[in-house]
Amino acid sequence: AKREGGAALRFFDHAMQASVTERAHLEADLDRALEGSELRLFYQPQVDTTGVTVGLEVLLRWEHPVRGMVSPGVFIPLAEESGRIVAIGGWVLESACQQLAQWAEQPRRRDLTISVNVSPVQFRQAGFVDSVREILARSGADPRHLVLEVTESLFLQDPEQARDTMLALSALGVRFALDDFGTGYSSLGYLKRLPLDELKIDQSFVRDLLESSADAAIVETIIALADRLGMRVIAEGVETEEQANWLREHGCRRFQGYLYARPAPLVSGKEALPGFPS
Ligand code: C2E
Ligand code: CA
Ligand code: CA
Ligand code: CA
Numbered sequence: 158a159k160r161e162g163g164a165a166l167r168f169f170d171h172a173m174q175a176s177v178t179e180r181a182h183l184e185a186d187l188d189r190a191l192e193g194s195e196l197r198l199f200y201q202p203q204v205d206t207t208g209v210t211v212g213l214e215v216l217l218r219w220e221h222p223v224r225g226m227v228s229p230g231v232f233i234p235l236a237e238e239s240g241r242i243v244a245i246g247g248w249v250l251e252s253a254c255q256q257l258a259q260w261a262e263q264p265r266r267r268d269l270t271i272s273v274n275v276s277p278v279q280f281r282q283a284g285f286v287d288s289v290r291e292i293l294a295r296s297g298a299d300p301r302h303l304v305l306e307v308t309e310s311l312f313l314q315d316p317e318q319a320r321d322t323m324l325a326l327s328a329l330g331v332r333f334a335l336d337d338f339g340t341g342y343s344s345l346g347y348l349k350r351l352p353l354d355e356l357k358i359d360q361s362f363v364r365d366l367l368e369s370s371a372d373a374a375i376v377e378t379i380i381a382l383a384d385r386l387g388m389r390v391i392a393e394g395v396e397t398e399e400q401a402n403w404l405r406e407h408g409c410r411r412f413q414g415y416l417y418a419r420p421a422p423l424v425s426g427k428e429a430l431p432g433f434p435s
């Protein structure tokens with residue numbers, strides 16, 4: 158048994174070593190991706206009860222020349238650890254705001270919102286508020302159409318600083334959505350102290366909605382909570398008509414998921430997203 162353990166340990170060391178090398182490669186590649194043009198923005202529609210697109214969430218993609226499409230679930234944690242997320246996140250914000258400014262010129266698109274995921278690392282940067290202010294000024298985007306998606310993890314470490322930053326951004330007119338709501342470990346108390354406009358029901362609750370009475374209870378409670386607190390609520394990961402019907406019947410008014418559209422690039426001028434006003 159001892160020998161087996163030794164072998165397993167050596168194997169483990171080897172696997173670890175490989176992953177460290179792998180990570181070093183990916184990190185070096187990430188610098189190149191940022192300088193070059195390997196990062197792509199995909200957009201996923203958010204629809205109202207009639208299926209019309211009212212907003213879009215920006216989702217980052219990395220088109221690696223050798224590895225193909227690298228998932229944000231893989232490279233965002235790496236980018237957070239190395240601090241590269243600050244530059245990447247800035248680029249995402251800038252692009253989203255330029256898109257908003259373009260849509261502002263188009264009567265049928267001028268009311269669309271864009272939701273941008275913001276990493277806690279990026280959010281806690283000393284210059285974050287200033288950089289958002291500058292991006293808004295440079296692009297000419299209407300801040301009320303920009304929604305920053307933050308997660309509960311932001312409020313675990315230094316909630317006072319997070320709150321100050323949110324209030325400063327809120328004063329600029331920027332909106333906030335709380336992403337993956339219900340999956341974190343923080344208390345509910347922060348909900349009343351923060352300038353939140355929207356709760357996003359995590360897709361893990363939506364997935365088994367019709368089979369699990371616990372998930373159904375959680376979703377009903379989130380909808381009621383958002384309602385009572387005067388926040389909007391959006392369900393993410395909606396994949397079936399049955400889920401959408403249940404959510405609608407229980408008062409949810411906004412939806413996002415494969416049922417409506419998968420994240421896709423916007424092809425300038427001829428966006429092919431369903432329900433997207435042309
Ligand atoms: P998220 O913000 O919770 O984004 C939702 C994820 O669910 C996306 O995965 C989306 O493609 C996927 N999704 C959408 N509809 C459905 C559905 O109906 N069913 C299922 N099963 N999945 C659906 P994606 O694009 O792989 O992104 C993963 C995570 O990476 C995001 O989770 C977000 O936390 C992070 N991320 C993506 N883009 C950015 C970014 O620009 N900045 C930062 N900081 N994080 C980002
Ligand atoms: Ca999100
Ligand atoms: Ca989410
Ligand atoms: Ca998530």
